[in-house]
Amino acid sequence: MRHTKVKDLLNSTTTLHEVNAKGWVRTFRNNQFIALNDGSTINNIQCVVDFENTPDETLRRITTGAAVSVTGTLVESKGAGQKFEIQVTKLEILGDSDAEKFPMQPKKHSLEFLRENAHLRVRTNAFGAIMRVRSVLSFAVHSYFQEKGFVYVNTPIITGSDAEGAGEMFKVTALSFDNTPRTEDGKVNYKEDFFGKETNLTVSGQLEGETFAMALGQIYTFGPTFRAENSNTSRHLAEFWMIEPEVAFNDLNDNMDLAEDFIQYVIKYALDKCSEDLKFLEGRLLEEEKSKPQAERSEMALLDKLNFVLENNFKRVSYTEAIDILRDSTPNKKKKFNYIINEWGADLQSEHERYLVEKHFKCPVILFDYPANIKAFYMRLNDNTEPGRETVRAMDILFPGIGEIVGGSQREERFDVLVEKMKALGIDEEELWWYLDTRRFGSAVHSGFGLGFERLVLFVTGMTNIRDVIPFPRTPMNAEF
Numbered sequence: 001m002r003h004t005k006v007k008d009l010l011n012s013t014t015t016l017h018e019v020n021a022k023g024w025v026r027t028f029r030n031n032q033f034i035a036l037n038d039g040s041t042i043n044n045i046q047c048v049v050d051f052e053n054t055p056d057e058t059l060r061r062i063t064t065g066a067a068v069s070v071t072g073t074l075v076e077s078k079g080a081g082q083k084f085e086i087q088v089t090k091l092e093i094l095g096d097s098d099a100e101k102f103p104m105q106p107k108k109h110s111l112e113f114l115r116e117n118a119h120l121r122v123r124t125n126a127f128g129a130i131m132r133v134r135s136v137l138s139f140a141v142h143s144y145f146q147e148k149g150f151v152y153v154n155t156p157i158i159t160g161s162d163a164e165g166a167g168e169m170f171k172v173t174a175l176s177f178d179n180t181p182r183t184e185d186g187k188v189n190y191k192e193d194f195f196g197k198e199t200n201l202t203v204s205g206q207l208e209g210e211t212f213a214m215a216l217g218q219i220y221t222f223g224p225t226f227r228a229e230n231s232n233t234s235r236h237l238a239e240f241w242m243i244e245p246e247v248a249f250n251d252l253n254d255n256m257d258l259a260e261d262f263i264q265y266v267i268k269y270a271l272d273k274c275s276e277d278l279k280f281l282e283g284r285l286l287e288e289e290k291s292k293p294q295a296e297r298s299e300m301a302l303l304d305k306l307n308f309v310l311e312n313n314f315k316r317v318s319y320t321e322a323i324d325i326l327r328d329s330t331p332n333k334k335k336k337f338n339y340i341i342n343e344w345g346a347d348l349q350s351e352h353e354r355y356l357v358e359k360h361f362k363c364p365v366i367l368f369d370y371p372a373n374i375k376a377f378y379m380r381l382n383d384n385t386e387p388g389r390e391t392v393r394a395m396d397i398l399f400p401g402i403g404e405i406v407g408g409s410q411r412e413e414r415f416d417v418l419v420e421k422m423k424a425l426g427i428d429e430e431e432l433w434w435y436l437d438t439r440r441f442g443s444a445v446h447s448g449f450g451l452g453f454e455r456l457v458l459f460v461t462g463m464t465n466i467r468d469v470i471p472f473p474r475t476p477m478n479a480e481f
């Protein structure tokens, strides 16, 4: 007999004569009530064991974490909180779980402890919910772009280019450390390496994505990206997933419109498809915040916060306006910021971004037109900017509790301007010959952005540490599992 998912049993419209469910025991009460979960829903199904006619030996093996198969009738439940339960006629232990040793005890564990047990934390309510929401959000990403006719492009994971020019890359090599081939001047001879050149894990698929946009019109990537930046924060991973749409003939305003519409769509999708999981996560957050001082609690409950983002336009503010706001802000005047904003040109730190979003505007913010020298080489130089105050058509989207969730720009489409910029920054033109070809042959205005998928999942689930929204986080000094 094929087993039925717990979700379908709980959603049944009638009682059923014979059903079979398979899952893992969450709790076993009074030698009688199994709370069974199979991952199909946050909810457990209650299975009532006929303990008088079940051997003690079997009853003893119904422990938290054990895999079991229960067969019986689906009947209306007399207990509160569930419509149906299974009156068990046959119980089979599929896999024992030693109650003394199973780390996921039915009690509250710290997130740190759960991170160390990332292979088992997914058996908890919270992580089951987070990972289901993550899965639905992934699907929403594809659904949005596919509905709009974008082409999904798989850009390479191994590449020779440093798209962001930030140099925070993991090398990919097949050379041996013991007997490394050297050139005459003692440097590593990458000509003898697997690819015959120096390669790294991609930090972004943008440059390759641009070449596709200049043929297919509208494209998006969605894949893993890698950064060897040694920032041990609750917002950074060494391996994270990024979504990068790129659209021919879009300018910066079109780009901002696309990003806003896209984010609202995927959040709405999650609200529609994951209401039970999100309600659970909202409750979890409220519970957690009870122990915090009033000032540190969120102003809105999770679902209100998500709905707020759907119902309100993102505030669009130029970098220059933002600097004025920050310079005049109380934390700046009282020197509460770690980095004091004195003048135009300063790079914004996450404390500034969060001040703008959480204290000043109290809504998602799109900052645009940044100083050219704090942004990447490929961004479109603004026309009519003052010498010494050159700006580029960049935009960052800042979210409450998260900071930067999106970084994007209109791209420099003019061959000469781009080459000059690359020269000034010491970027090898020969290495990027293929990128420059897009500007040599049929160049056009185009724009795109990158959204950090885990930062989106953080926002939607209300979690606060990025390590808790990816199955097996990769961070400095940690690559377990």
Ligand code: 4AD
Binding pocket: 163, 164, 203, 204, 205, 206, 227, 229, 235, 236, 237, 238, 240, 242, 244, 245, 404, 405, 406, 407, 408, 409, 448, 449, 450, 451, 452, 453, 454, 455
């Ligand atoms: O702002 P970034 O570096 O932009 C790019 O990579 C561009 N090539 C995107 C484009 O225009 N196509 O990264 C984009 C986003 C950030 O806004 C952030 O959400 C996320 O990627 N991100 C990270 N997420 C987790 N861990 C990290 N270490 C991240 N670095 C960036």
Ligand code: MG
Binding pocket: 396, 404, 406, 407
């Ligand atoms: Mg950025």
